[in-house]
Amino acid sequence: MTIRIAAAQTIVTPDISENGDAIRRMLRMAAEENVRLVVFCEGALSGYSKAQITSPEDWHSFDWSLLEVEINRIGTLCRELGIYAVFGSARPVSERKHPYNSLYVVSDEGKVIGRYDKRFLSNSEVGDWYTPGSEPLTVDIDGYRFGFAICIEAAFPEVFSDYERLDVDAVLFASYGIKPQFRLALQASAFTNCLWIAAATPAQKAHKGPAFVCGPEGNTLAEAAVDKEAGLAIATLDKEDPAYEIALKKARPWRRKARLGAIYDAKRAAYTDY
Numbered sequence: 001m002t003i004r005i006a007a008a009q010t011i012v013t014p015d016i017s018e019n020g021d022a023i024r025r026m027l028r029m030a031a032e033e034n035v036r037l038v039v040f041c042e043g044a045l046s047g048y049s050k051a052q053i054t055s056p057e058d059w060h061s062f063d064w065s066l067l068e069v070e071i072n073r074i075g076t077l078c079r080e081l082g083i084y085a086v087f088g089s090a091r092p093v094s095e096r097k098h099p100y101n102s103l104y105v106v107s108d109e110g111k112v113i114g115r116y117d118k119r120f121l122s123n124s125e126v127g128d129w130y131t132p133g134s135e136p137l138t139v140d141i142d143g144y145r146f147g148f149a150i151c152i153e154a155a156f157p158e159v160f161s162d163y164e165r166l167d168v169d170a171v172l173f174a175s176y177g178i179k180p181q182f183r184l185a186l187q188a189s190a191f192t193n194c195l196w197i198a199a200a201t202p203a204q205k206a207h208k209g210p211a212f213v214c215g216p217e218g219n220t221l222a223e224a225a226v227d228k229e230a231g232l233a234i235a236t237l238d239k240e241d242p243a244y245e246i247a248l249k250k251a252r253p254w255r256r257k258a259r260l261g262a263i264y265d266a267k268r269a270a271y272t273d274y
Contacts, residue, residue, distance in 0.1 A: 001143045001239065005037045005170070005196075006030050006232040007211040009203040009224045012044055012176075014052040016063060019045050020070035023087055024077050026230065031081040033234055036108075037141060039172040040087035041200040041211075042101065042151050045070060048088070048176040049101075049129040056128045059099060064092050071104065071112065079110030084141055088150065088174045088200075091115060093131050101130040103148050103174055105139055114139050116148035120156050136162055144169045144237060151175040154182040160189035160197075164256070170196035170237060177201055178209035191218030194252035196237055203230045216247040 008030075010022040023040055030038045046067055047053050053062070067089065078085050084107055091102040101121065105114035117133025118125075126132060136159075139146050147163035149171055163171055173186060178201045190197045194216040201211050212223035213235035221235040239248060257263055 002236050003037065003142045003144050004033075004035050004234065004236045005039070005172075005198055005213065006033070006035045006234045007198040007200040007213055007222075007224070008038050008040045008044075008233075009201055009206050009211045009229070009231050010040060010044060011204055011230060012041065012047060012052060012202040014047050016046060016066050016070055019047065020073055022230065023074055023085065026232065027074070027077055027081060027083055027085055030232055030234075031083050033232070035083065035232070035234060037084040037086070037146075037172075038232070039103075039174060039198050039200045040085070041202045042088040042174045042176040043090070044087045044174070044200075044202070045074075045089040045104075047090075049125065051176060053090075056098065059090070062090070062099075071106070075106050075110035075112065077110075078106050078108055082108045084108055086148070086172050086174070088176075090130075091117065098129055098131045100133055101125065101150060102133075103137075103150060103172070105137075105148075114148075116150070118150040118153065120153045120159070122152045136166065138163070138166050138168055144239075147171045149173045151182075154185045154189075157185075157189055157192070160193050160195070164193040164195060164252070168195060169239065170198065173197055173199040175199065175201055177205035178211070180209060183209055183212070187214050187218040187220075190214045190216060192255075194247045194255070196221075196235075198233070198235070203228055216244055216252075 090099040100117040116137040147168040222233040224231040
């Protein structure tokens with residue numbers, strides 16, 4: 001059982017409809033490559049704070065109704081193509097509070113089946129821009145379980161170890177830029193938790209680090225162009241691939257057992273005071 005996934009690079013602009021068009025163009029491109037699921041970057045539809053949305057006050061005049069129209073249009077195309085889409089967008093919160101910084105999950109039937117709200121916000125985000133989320137999210141697609149993470153959460157290894165305990169096979173990561181430190185942390189989290197990670201970034205930030213997919217040993221499987229061009233990093237996930245037998249069948253269950261600690265208790269030497 002395999003699943004073909006892609007991490008996307010699209011140009012993100014202040015125009016919600018233009019961003020929606022870019023997402024749909026990329027979904028069509030992915031469908032031509034028999035991709036089943038595409039993850040897009042942080043703020044891919046709404047725009048991201050301090051970049052396309054230049055002031056926290058902009059949220060008060062933000063066109064949430066147009067955002068909903070574009071989400072529905074993406075859903076319609078997902079249904080036509082038989083593809084899943086995961087894209088970054090602000091998500092409104094009641095009482096005119098700051099929105100969530102979210103990932104929307106749209107199914108191959110065109111329905112929003114999940115929303116992940118970024119939990120670990122940066123200092124500026126939590127101060128002026130966004131409301132923090134509180135829960136992880138997992139979604140099962142074609143026999144694979146996916147988790148979700150956004151941007152600075154790359155620096156929080158507990159996000160990925162929690163997903164390992166939730167039996168996630170792959171984490172879909174969206175960021176407004178993947179600097180080298182982020183990539184290093186993501187590949188380390190893939191290795192230490194024996195899972196795949198697909199990381200999406202906007203095309204205009206690709207020169208600092210492109211979209212990529214890494215395997216459960218932290219190895220790079222695919223990456224997009226680094227020249228600010230829209231594109232895809234495509235990889236096939238295969239839990240039965242002999243290349244990952246040690247990582248998935250041996251290392252992952254052993255490390256989970258080891259982290260609990262009980263297997264070491266009977267082997268510990270008694271300490272003697274001198």
